[in-house]
Amino acid sequence: xxxxxxxxxxxxxxxxxxxxxxxxxxxxxxxxxxxxxxxxxxxxxxxxxxxxxxxxxxxxxxxxxxxxxxxxxxxxxxxxxxxxxxxxxxxxxxxxxxxxxxxxxxxxxxxxxxxxxxxxxxxxxxxxxxxxxxxxxxxxxxxxxxxxxxxxxxxxxxxxxxxxxxxxxxxxxxxxxxxxxxxxxxxxxxxxxxxxxxxxxxxxxxxxxxxxxxxxxxxxxx
Amino acid sequence: xxxxxxxxxxxxxxxxxxxxxxxxxxxxxxxxxxxxxxxxxxxxxxxxxxxxxxxxxxxxxxxxxxxxxxxxxxxxxxxxxxxxxxxxxxxxxxxxxxxxxxxxxxxxxxxxxxxxxxxxxxxxxxxxxxxxxxxxxxxxxxxxxxxxxxxxxxxxxxxxxxxxxxxxxxxxxxxxxxxxxxxxxxxxxxxxxxxxxxxxxxxxxxxxxxxxxx
Numbered sequence: 098x099x100x101x102x103x104x105x106x107x108x109x110x111x112x113x114x115x116x117x118x119x120x121x122x123x124x125x126x127x128x129x130x131x132x133x134x135x136x137x138x139x140x141x142x143x144x145x146x147x148x149x150x151x152x153x154x155x156x157x158x159x160x161x162x163x164x165x166x167x168x169x170x171x172x173x174x175x176x177x178x179x180x181x182x183x184x185x186x187x188x189x190x191x192x193x194x195x196x197x198x199x200x201x202x203x204x205x206x207x208x209x210x211x212x213x214x215x216x217x218x219x220x221x222x223x224x225x226x227x228x229x230x231x232x233x234x235x236x237x238x239x240x241x242x243x244x245x246x247x248x249x250x251x252x253x254x255x256x257x258x259x260x261x262x263x264x265x266x267x268x269x270x271x272x273x274x275x276x277x278x279x280x281x282x283x284x285x286x287x288x289x290x291x292x293x294x295x296x297x298x299x300x301x302x303x304x305x306x307x308x309x310x311x312x313x314x315x316x317x318x319x
Numbered sequence: 320x321x322x323x324x325x326x327x328x329x330x331x332x333x334x335x336x337x338x339x340x341x342x343x344x345x346x347x348x349x350x351x352x353x354x355x356x357x358x359x360x361x362x363x364x365x366x367x368x369x370x371x372x373x374x375x376x377x378x379x380x381x382x383x384x385x386x387x388x389x390x391x392x393x394x395x396x397x398x399x400x401x402x403x404x405x406x407x408x409x410x411x412x413x414x415x416x417x418x419x420x421x422x423x424x425x426x427x428x429x430x431x432x433x434x435x436x437x438x439x440x441x442x443x444x445x446x447x448x449x450x451x452x453x454x455x456x457x458x459x460x461x462x463x464x465x466x467x468x469x470x471x472x473x474x475x476x477x478x479x480x481x482x483x484x485x486x487x488x489x490x491x492x493x494x495x496x497x498x499x500x501x502x503x504x505x506x507x508x509x510x511x512x513x514x515x516x517x518x519x520x521x522x523x524x525x526x527x528x529x530x531x532x533x
Contacts, residue, residue, distance in 0.1 A: 173501075293384050
């Protein structure tokens with residue numbers, strides 16, 4: 098039983114540090130998600146209704162973001178921007194990189210959501226003499242918003258897990274804090290079991306939230 | 320540009336390491352995912368629960384954390400394992416969870432009527448699984464399988480954080496030595512892109528093809 102007491106004492110002693118780190122992880126997620134959603138909405142709008150060359154360029158940007166590792170995107174922001182005379186804190190580099198990558202995935206979801214509803218409803222609106230802009234804001238977008246609620250939730254769960262990558266650019270989030278505690282105290286891998294439970298708790302809570310929103314929005318769509 | 324040319328052999332070695340790790344993880348994960356996916360729709364309740372728990376635990380944490388767990392757990396349990404092996408084990412465990420989930424979903428989405436029809440024709444259990452259900456499930460699992468494989472290729476880069484040498488780690492070393500940040504990181508990004516983009520094109524193509532059938 099002795100080892101159990103030792104482990105429990107260890108876990109108790111690292112809790113304050115872990116709570117600080119949890120704040121960092123949550124902060125990154127809380128800033129990156131809204132940024133990703135707004136960026137994705139802009140990208141989707143330009144790809145659907147914007148001028149062709151810009152739409153195509155954004156298509157290329159999306160593919161680049163989706164098919165390269167998040168860590169390298171962070172490295173570019175963190176190590177390359179200072180060379181252009183822009184020094185950005187690691188925390189914000191993490192937020193930006195995560196927002197960029199997730200906006201690329203979300204933009205495609207948004208575009209898909211708008212494309213699947215539109216055609217006949219656009220035509221119906223036109224036949225009724227409703228202007229295109231009115232149809233977009235009052236007819237198409239509200240339906241699209243309901244449709245993308247669940248995908249945004251699922252993306253949020255992936256996003257929370259992706260915040261761990263900021264460990265690679267020296268931001269003291271849950272993961273890097275776990276590593277530092279482990280190395281300083283010669284503690285064992287149990288520290289990472291504690292870290293894992295933090296993430297698990299977050300993803301489970303978000304999963305429940307997503308399921309709640311999903312059932313609500315499904316009821317709205319009918 | 321000179322820097323890039325000079326460090327190309329070194330980066331190529333890293334790229335080889337990256338591809339090797341990804342291939343092992345994807346292969347092990349696919350085979351294990353196939354077996355566990357079948358087990359997940361079997362009659363053995365305890366087995367189904369275990370698989371559920373495994374998927375839940377693995378998918379609920381970041382792959383980087385799983386890498387740290389295997390990286391530190393093997394030595395703590397008295398095994399001397401190389402850093403590559405530890406990271407690759409984590410990648411394979413993660414891939415297994417995703418592929419199992421995909422395979423289970425594809426098997427479950429097949430209409431029940433097929434199994435019933437096959438039974439009424441007197442086909443045996445094994446024959447129903449291997450001749451009827453599995454071929455269809457494997458076909459429909461191909462697009463998500465490709466998407467997960469892309470995630471796996473991209474995830475190998477996280478071993479640079481844990482401390483296993485591969486392409487991203489090599490790139491960081493070269494950048495620290497030469498300060499050619501844009502060239503090196505840009506080139507390495509393009510390498511990942513060159514692997515992942517064709518896979519994603521194939522996935523979208525297959526998705527469209529199967530969408531027409533339904």
